[in-house]
Amino acid sequence: MRPLALPMLLLAYSLAATSAPSGQEPPARDRFYVASGGSDANPGTLEKPFATLARAKQSVRQRIASGLKADVRVLLRGGVYALTEPLLFGPEDSGTEKHSITYAAYPGERVVVSGGRKISGWQKAQGPIWTATVPGVREGTGHFRNLFVAGRRAVRARTPNRDDKNPAWQLTGADLSKDLKRFTVTLAPGLVKSWSNPGDIEMMIAGNWAINRKRIEGLDEKAGRVVLAPPHIRAEGYIMPTAGRWCHFENAREMLDQPREWHLDRQTAVLSYWPLPGEDMSHVEVVAPALVQLVKIAGQAGRPVRNLHFQGIAFEHTDWPVPPGGYMGIQACHYSTAGSGPHWPRILAAVACTHAENCSVEDGTLAHLGGCGIELADGCRGNLIRGNRVFDISGNGIDVGGPTREPGVPVGNTVSNNHVRDCGVEYYGAIGIWVGITDGTTVSHNLVHGLPYTGISVGWQWNPQPTPCQKNLIEYNHVYDVMNRLCDGGCAYTLGFQPGTVIRGNHFHDVHRSPLAQGAPNNGMFIDEGSKGFLFDQNVIYNTSAELVRFNQCQKDWHTWRDNHFGDAAAVKQSGKAIIEKAGLEPPYRQRLAESK
Numbered sequence: 080m081r082p083l084a085l086p087m088l089l090l091a092y093s094l095a096a097t098s099a100p101s102g103q104e105p106p107a108r109d110r111f112y113v114a115s116g117g118s119d120a121n122p123g124t125l126e127k128p129f130a131t132l133a134r135a136k137q138s139v140r141q142r143i144a145s146g147l148k149a150d151v152r153v154l155l156r157g158g159v160y161a162l163t164e165p166l167l168f169g170p171e172d173s174g175t176e177k178h179s180i181t182y183a184a185y186p187g188e189r190v191v192v193s194g195g196r197k198i199s200g201w202q203k204a205q206g207p208i209w210t211a212t213v214p215g216v217r218e219g220t221g222h223f224r225n226l227f228v229a230g231r232r233a234v235r236a237r238t239p240n241r242d243d244k245n246p247a248w249q250l251t252g253a254d255l256s257k258d259l260k261r262f263t264v265t266l267a268p269g270l271v272k273s274w275s276n277p278g279d280i281e282m283m284i285a286g287n288w289a290i291n292r293k294r295i296e297g298l299d300e301k302a303g304r305v306v307l308a309p310p311h312i313r314a315e316g317y318i319m320p321t322a323g324r325w326c327h328f329e330n331a332r333e334m335l336d337q338p339r340e341w342h343l344d345r346q347t348a349v350l351s352y353w354p355l356p357g358e359d360m361s362h363v364e365v366v367a368p369a370l371v372q373l374v375k376i377a378g379q380a381g382r383p384v385r386n387l388h389f390q391g392i393a394f395e396h397t398d399w400p401v402p403p404g405g406y407m408g409i410q411a412c413h414y415s416t417a418g419s420g421p422h423w424p425r426i427l428a429a430v431a432c433t434h435a436e437n438c439s440v441e442d443g444t445l446a447h448l449g450g451c452g453i454e455l456a457d458g459c460r461g462n463l464i465r466g467n468r469v470f471d472i473s474g475n476g477i478d479v480g481g482p483t484r485e486p487g488v489p490v491g492n493t494v495s496n497n498h499v500r501d502c503g504v505e506y507y508g509a510i511g512i513w514v515g516i517t518d519g520t521t522v523s524h525n526l527v528h529g530l531p532y533t534g535i536s537v538g539w540q541w542n543p544q545p546t547p548c549q550k551n552l553i554e555y556n557h558v559y560d561v562m563n564r565l566c567d568g569g570c571a572y573t574l575g576f577q578p579g580t581v582i583r584g585n586h587f588h589d590v591h592r593s594p595l596a597q598g599a600p601n602n603g604m605f606i607d608e609g610s611k612g613f614l615f616d617q618n619v620i621y622n623t624s625a626e627l628v629r630f631n632q633c634q635k636d637w638h639t640w641r642d643n644h645f646g647d648a649a650a651v652k653q654s655g656k657a658i659i660e661k662a663g664l665e666p667p668y669r670q671r672l673a674e675s676k
Contacts, residue, residue, distance in 0.1 A: 115158035157188030174386030184391035194370030195396030286318030289408025289508035310417035378434030399450035434458035480515020533568035540575030557663030600625030
């Protein structure tokens with residue numbers, strides 16, 4: 080018998096967490112309130128609410144310790160709750176099998192849990208530029224890589240500009256010394272300039288299906304040579320900087336040359352910004368992220384966090400600093416860097432869960448994040464991510480995956496009816512929904528689009544050898560407008576032997592081929608190394624830049640194929656009409672999330 084039986088039990092926990100019996104409200108002693116104008120000296124009632132989530136969590140923990148006799152709800156009044164450190168939920172913050180703990184937005188009110196700080200004190204500078212001095216930057220504690228102005232991500236000053244006819248330049252050469260002490264790259268004459276403060280400049284160099292980001296140590300304008308800052312490693316050849324790779328530079332003051340761009344000087348702590356027409360810097364809200372993570376649900380093996388839920392909350396404004404040795408992409412926001420050894424770290428998520436059971440994040444938002452969005456990792460069982468808007472994410476949108484050995488493998492988690500778009504803003508090899516080594520993960524009825532690489536990826540083993548990865552279900556998702564920058568992926572991507580895995584009822588289309596892509600083709604489904612044991616049933620695929628389905632180091636007859644509709648758009652839209660109508664967001668999510676398209 081499997082440890083949890085999953086979707087129906089999961090739904091039961093979710094419903095218990097998010098609603099009281101019809102016509103009833105939880106008793107007042109089992110409700111707490113938080114408001115931005117409250118006080119942590121208050122008792123946490125509707126009339127006298129707490130001011131912070133940390134204070135509410137303390138009171139909930141005390142209630143748990145005294146023994147739960149009913150569901151407990153913390154209702155957050157509308158407003159922005161700026162955190163100074165991540166909210167950590169451990170086993171002591173758990174519900175029980177009978178009673179849940181829920182943190183929810185007050186009905187009809189917008190609640191934002193933010194890792195940002197507002198930047199004020201703007202002064203008019205030369206030309207169209209405005210400046211502000213940011214506390215802590217000069218001391219090394221307040222630096223950031225992302226900035227959000229009027230609710231949108233601004234563009235860190237770069238060259239060439241991302242809307243230029245040629246938004247990237249090609250390397251003419253690259254040389255990493257045998258002793259790994261010196262790494263230089265060269266470009267065509269006239270491109271490299273003697274930009275100020277080269278130590279502040281970051282270089283992005285794209286590989287086939289992932290990218291590199293390295294700080295700059297020195298510049299030679301005459302020779303067109305760039306010296307990358309150490310320490311260095313020799314990484315995957317398909318991703319390593321070599322002649323012909325596409326690149327751009329970020330964060331020199333001289334690159335600030337168009338509206339909505341910004342620059343932060345690490346030496347002077349001066350933040351410069353070029354406003355859009357009509358933006359009044361005396362009134363517009365400017366937010367810089369101060370945290371890497373917002374919520375950490377961290378149970379322990381044998382002592383998980385149980386029956387804890389978040390409903391209707393927007394999680395926004397995080398950063399993720401590039402490691403000192405740089406970011407050398409591997410795949411799906413996993414990377415190597417100097418000192419990381421054989422282990423591949425993954426870019427951190429704003430909401431991170433380990434050893435969580437029967438918990439949920441529903442009907443909220445994950446946006447304006449400098450790392451990944453949300454992850455279910457080691458030991459996560461029977462959790463639910465449903466009905467969320469996930470967008471403007473630097474890395475992956477949603478991650479589910481843990482170790483390759485029991486008992487830490489995630490089991491029976493569900494990702495359903497989420498609208499995932501515009502991920503991979505900084506790390507182009509990002510995935511909308513990534514599923515690694517998992518057992519019984521369901522990814523269903525999600526709308527996924529607007530990505531530089533792959534929409535949905537499942538599996539994390541590059542050969543057909545058995546692992547605990549099995550019985551995953553990827554069904555009725557609508558994925559389109561993908562592969563907008565890199566290559567070797569598609570709407571769906573698979574790896575490894577996954578007995579019992581089913582991919583069915585999905586609507587996949589509009590897979591592009593960017594002029595910046597180098598290497599293998601892009602497909603509707605890329606069935607990659609070792610993929611084996613799947614059922615492909617009633618999928619619809621059309622409008623792809625290369626083959627509708629591609630196989631690499633695996634074979635079509637390693638799988639079962641049934642009633643799929645692959646081919647000309649007009650023909651398969653007709654033959655697969657019923658599948659298309661069913662795929663994507665379900666009512667009422669389709670209507671509720673429509674405005675975030």
